[in-house]
Amino acid sequence: MSYDGVGPRSVTRSVAFLAAGALAVPLLAGCGSDDEGSKPLAAQDIAAAPRDRLADGGTLRWAVDAMPQTLNTYQADADAGTTRVAQAVLPAMFRLDESGRPQRDADYLDSARVVETEPKQVVVYRLNQQAVWSDGREIGAEDFAAQWRALSGKDSAYWTARNAGYDRIEKVERGANDLEVRVTFAKPYADWRSLFSPLYPKDVTGTADAFNDGARKKLKVSAGPFAVQRTDTKDKDVVLTRNPRWWGHTAKLSEIVLHEVPRDKRAAALADGTVDVADVDPSEADRITQAAGAQGSLPFQGPAGGRTAAKALRSWAVLHGSDEEAARHERRALKKQRKSLATYLRQQEALRDFEIRKSLEPAYTQLALNGADGPLADERVRHAVAHALNRAELARVVLQPLGLPAVPVGSHLALSGQDAYADSSDALGGQDTAQARALLADAGWVPGPVTAQKKGEKAAGAEGHPSDGSPDPSQSDDGTYIVGVNDHVEDNKGHDDQRANRQQPGHRGSEDGHAGDGGARQLAQDGRPYAQEHLKQGGAPGAYAPKGTAAPAGAGAKAGPLAKDGKPLSLRFVLPSGPGSDTLRKVADRITAMLGKVGIATEITKVSDESYFRDHIASGQYDLALYSWPSSAFPATDARPIYAKPVPGADGSLNVQQNYTRVGTDQVDQLLDQAVATLDQGEERDLIRKADARIWATAGSIPLYQRPQLTAVRKDLANIGSFGFRTPVYEDMGYLKKDLKASSSPAA
Structure with missing residues (x-):
């Protein structure tokens, strides 16, 4: 299933203001010119063709979640x-x-x-x-x-x-x-x-x-x-x-x-003719593109790949060795491998009849900050999280490898192309490491000794990497510990398979905070934090220096394990674990590295898709989370329950409506109420932009990027694919007449 999209508009969109000088927002009106949102970032991609080029009749099989x-x-x-x-x-x-x-x-x-x-x-x-x-x-x-x-x-x-x-x-x-x-x-x-x-x-x-x-x-x-x-x-x-x-x-x-x-079965369903059209994840889109010949379909990239010379030699030795039982197991494994490879190659041949049509969904992914309790109840800490983020980098990580415009979303209430859109992010401000550290210090989070690792937790290093006997990089020379990333996986029964990965806050693996640039090009990755690749000495130039080396200027403000009242600053970052969640986990890894640079540690908890939204987001059992909201042509109406100030009920419970960050203000409520009640479209637009600036200022959620829309479509189908904002025209969908090709240009 698609875990991070809360739902379209047809479903209910399911999903204290500080005056202190350091947090005061001087300008709370929307920024930008009136025509700033006049053009969508990406056009729809549907292989548009006139009706007279389409055959009469035919069945279209369309995958749904x-x-x-x-x-x-x-x-x-x-x-x-x-x-x-x-x-x-x-x-x-x-x-x-x-x-x-x-x-x-x-x-x-x-x-x-x-x-x-x-x-x-x-x-x-x-x-x-x-x-x-x-x-x-x-x-x-x-x-x-x-x-x-x-x-x-x-x-x-x-x-x-x-x-x-x-x-x-x-x-x-x-x-x-x-x-x-x-x-x-x-x-x-x-x-x-x-x-x-x-x-x-x-x-x-x-x-x-x-x-x-x-x-x-x-x-x-x-x-x-x-x-x-x-x-x-x-x-x-x-x-x-x-x-x-x-x-x-x-x-x-x-x-x-x-x-x-299911999302992870769609390439196979396309190949065997079960469906003709399917929204797919980046990994399957890449596979279909390879099958079409754009990069060449290579057998070793399939499920039976990865057979190195060493593995082949070992297999030969087992087959010809004296252990007959081991040889039988190896023969069965090879037979299964050959069968998997044959199936993969047959599917790749069938997938040559498909192409990927791509645009941007009318939806955006955000980092949600739960302000109900814990460290994020303090607006200064939420602001520090926001200032730690490089939103442009996060957009590039997801969209640039797909050839889509990698532009951060500047509004909670509209997307580029819509009337109400204006980039109001200046009401909060962009990446500013010094400001983030200052805000944390003002909130009482200062460097100090942190309790050592719990028994059973692994030392730093990439998941699956064996210990090589090198010094524990999570422990500093003075004996204190660096609070890093704990990686949990919760199964459906509620039991945890805990895997601890320690990451040193403030470590610099490269200019953008990750280990090299390969991750920006490859979307299918494991859940390993990027900075961990180079935690060992020698992995990152300048990360370590001999004892006695003078500290650089400004080193007193460097990130370290922050604590307050004896408790470390660590945020629970909840992520889905199911198929199709690679992109979100990749983004989470980058965010974790960025937060580490300002001294904010994260504890990543992976949960099943089924419980992710119901048991964690909606119930408030998280500090940080990634999920998406659809955009709306009617933000004054549809956004009201998402950003409404939570109201205590008579029974002591908190009525949050769909405001799952639990952060809201009277000003936002009033502005949206005024916007929905005016019949002057210009005034409505201005009120929505002002409301958005107020939402930015509360830092309850940080819009990151517009979601990619990747659709695998049989090549002889026209007027269907990645629709972007536009409502599909169902009567114009169809198969091309023989000897005709669909236009390669997106619809006007």
């Missing part, structure tokens, strides 16, 4: 598969363009506009007269009204995940004729374009029973280019077929099958 548990996007367990179905089969009044901005969908709407603002806001939707449900009934005011009542929050019998915006509506009624729907708001609502997308028929939203259960496994009535034919839990398929009552461009494909395939 899991079978949708519900087809109702407004329920709590909706997921990305739910969204994909809804986009293909249901009306949406507005869809997103290539810049992530809402645009009217002409298949459903002739127009939609605010016709009154006083005494109340009134929006009139004028529907396309051809728009009908699959049962022949016209789409109309009854459907809008039923959805409003279901999602308004006034009737607790409806099990809804969200009601934002619908709770501001006073009434929904028929307009001047059957094609008009008139919506009157009790409170002004800037994000009114977010409503009724998707729109369900009144058959689904008209009663609580129908809403809660009627649309979980089937949709009897729909109104898109496709319709749900069946959901097959045995084969893990959702089958969509052409909607015969669709009034727009006829779908080129006869059928779309959404098929559940």
